[in-house]
Amino acid sequence: MICQTNWKLKAASAMVLAPSHQAISPTHRMRKMMNILYTNFHVAGGGGHDVYIRTLLKQSTHTAYVACPKSSYLYRSLTRDNVANVLALDFPGKLSQGVHLVTQLRRLLSIITEHQIDIIHTNGSADNRLVTYARLLSRRPFKQVFTKHNGFPVRGSISQWRFLKANHAIIFVSQSIYQSIGFPVQSDKIVVIRNGVDTDYWRPPVSFVPSAQIRLVSIAGTSGYKGWHYLINALKLLPASVHSRFTVTIVGTLPDRATRLERCRGDWLAEQVTFTGFMSEPYRALLNADIGFVLSDAVETISFACREMMSAGLPVIVSDFGGLPENITLGIDGWVTPVGDETALAALLLEMSALSPTQLAEMKHQARRKAEREFGVESMINQTHQVYARVMSSID
16 A cells, blocks of 8 residues: 555656656755645544644735635635635545546646645644655655644544554644543654634624523534533523523524524524524624533533634633533632533533622633633744654654
């Protein structure tokens, strides 16, 4: 298989796939300015992957390029905003997609040559795999960095080999990934860099409309694993006099009626719960909210959405899945509840209903303070650039 080829050898097909050009001297690796290619395999919305790449594009030290499918929201939004050199590229997921894979591999090799790419920073298995093939065939040397955004285990000897051997550096966005990786990992290639958010953009509103109700909100999305239905079902366990005190706003692609009925067991509390649908500017949903929530039961690591809501001055309820609890100081700037436990969540909501306005205001203040202290993009970008400098100084 192609991923088992010795790195020192070039496959015979390299002469067919690789564009004609001269080999590049290794001295290019040591210059301060670098050409960095970020990749994202999502064909539509990429959620946290999109935010992650957009955050790293805020730097001005290096020349950045982004390769992603033309159908993706990331491609459309970056093209619209003219904030990066955006290149259309698909990432076929299987060797069985032979013709399309070869076409896209040739395009990637051309991009590497034309733009003199020094580092390719990958963000998923599909793009990491294609970049691994490109390293086997490219006449221009480049470094490969992989950020693991989810809590899925890495299964299979070939995938584990690629994970540890094909990448020059591996970034975990939360400490919890160590526990979910699925096999023992001890490597100096691995570094934990938690996601940062733009605390200047995600800030508490200048003016706030008070309410007698407790306004819950989530901008984490509506995928099945996001756990929004646990909150709705927990509210239904409370006495009517208590659950009527809450309103809920859920931002994300609108789940169809059948999905809402199935997950909420026939009643999604339509009079109290608002599904906004997709919002290009979800910040607007936070302007008159009191408390955020992210109740994921799979996939999630650190959650940009959780950090964005805290930066906007909202204490957040999180499940104890993955790296979500890493965001919270319990009872100070948020709460942690057992994943999928609607009874425990109902008990927590009952406690929250007794919060005084002064107590809630203090928790909002503490959430914002933590975001300013720990969640800023500067630390994330600086640590990531340290990874780039380290891999560029290393010898294959």
